[in-house]
Amino acid sequence: MKSPKVLALVATIAWGSANAATPNLPPLPTLPPPPPMPAPQLTGIQGAVLLDVNSGQVLMAENAEKSLNPSGLVKLMTAYVMYQAEKQGLVQPQQQVHVSDAAWHAQGSRLFIQPRLPVTMAQLESGLLIDGGNDAAIAIAQTVAGSVGGFVDLMNHDAAAMGLQYTHFTNPDGLPQPGQTSTALDIARLSERLIQAYPQVLQVAGKASYTYNHIIQYNYNPLAGQGAINGLGVGLAAKNSWNLDVSAIRDGRTLVAVVLGAPSRSVAGSDASALLHYGWGGWQNRPLYAAGQVVVQIHHVDWSPEVVQGVTTRAVVVSVPQQQQGAKLQAQFVPQTDLKAPIGAGEPIGTLFVRWHGHLLQTIPVVAKAAVQPAGWFTRLLHEGESWL
Incomplete structure (x- = not known):
């Protein structure tokens, strides 16, 4: 033949x-080969990746595949599964959501939802992405899948489908739990997929604040509301160990900067800002x-x-x-x-x-x-x- x-x-x-x-x-x-512009010197972080969403290329990496606690950045997959359910017609943005006792008593950052207090999926989305509400994550999981465990199964299924081979989820909120792990590269790839599949996330995640039930919630992202910044998430993995995932758009280019294990939230912001500056100034798309x-x-x-x-x-x-x-x-x-x-x-x-x-x-x-x-x-x-x- x-x-x-x-x-x-x-x-x-x-x-x-x-x-x-x-x-x-x-x-x-x-x-x-690196551009003439020198790469930024990051400050005591455990892992970092700079990724160009338009090309899909990694422009800078430091301990990119080191297994770490993703903490609140878990909520990016929670958002992905939620948007997927909305696209499939399983839930609607304006539908009223039943708030369980488990969601009501969630620990850590909160939207302050409670039983018999009206809340919609759209409001939970804002609480999830702007102030990282753990109660919002639990309520979303229970509404979409019927249980937290069923929702986590969906999260891990989608992670495998995306090729995130070093990522495993055990809950939808990112609170410390054995077995929950990811890497800077996997978080960047998850962010890339989330932005490409559901760009509406950028209309929410970059807001500086949000009000629900007369309570103003502020975005924990130290760069939120600045210039081209439009997301994506923040997490506290341990004392003096901050995770930050920042997305930004300039001149049609979308960059994602992931910083894991920074010694403070402000340092995480400074390092992410330096990564974005390197991406804008050192690289071009063709x-x-x-x-x-x-x-x-x-x-x-x-x-x-x-x-x-x-x-x-x-x-x-x-x-x-x-x-x-x-x-x-x-x-x-x-x-x-x-x-x-x-x-x-x-x-x-x-x-x-x-x-x-x-x-x-x-x-x-x-x-x-x-x-x-x-x-x-x-x-x-x-x-x-x-x-x-």
Whole structure:
């Protein structure tokens, strides 16, 4: 049986080059060479990540995969599961919520909900994301899943689906409990997914304050209300161990800065601010491909049609250091092993690997633009004849 032949990478990078396929798969993505702007020196933290949501690239990492207590940042997954339930029509933002005794007596930060006092899912959302209300988290969990345990199962299911392999949840509020763990990188990836799937979170999480039942609740995020800051969460893992997850948008770019185990809330804010400054000043984004753009053509005489076009499933943007516009990117397409017809439209046919100075920046799924069927004997004969012309 003849092997598929990669004809060409059709869409090349404007200021780079495109390479033919090779059988060797590249390693996992790595950081590109640092920009001229020096990276910030963080202050006694246990882990940190700076991530560009548009490109999906990690721009800076420090102890990114160290297992730590995520504390209040657990509520980001609580929000994700809540939004998912709303999207599926299981709950409605304006529906009235029954407040249980367990939610009423939740420890730590609170929205101060109580039985027989009216509260809606939308109000619980604000209490969850602005002042980190543990009572709001319990009420949301019980409303969505019927029980806290059932909701935690949903949280862990979604964490596994996102590929957060170092994360495990034991409650929806982040209060200390054995077995609850995550990493700075997993929190950043969770934040990325939350923003992409449910961008409405940014309309709530960045507010400086919120009022419920005549009680003003203030955002624990020390950067809330400043400039481009629009979220996301705060947690106290232990005495003198603060976690902070900050998102911000500037000039169309969305950055997420995660700081775990800072010695104080103000230090966490300063370090997160320094990370964002490094992201804005040291890096730039470059668009490579539009969603659905043809990036490769694969030829096989036993297929009908004889050529399948491969397209991207999403818009592709890369983050590269500032002041290095002249340097080249390389795009390398690797077809799937034993690729053969029939191939349905939208089915995977390979992967595009994008490198910068030899560093792998992104791996991009490539799918078939249109369906391909096995060619009949007459069509194969025509194809064989054409190949001799």
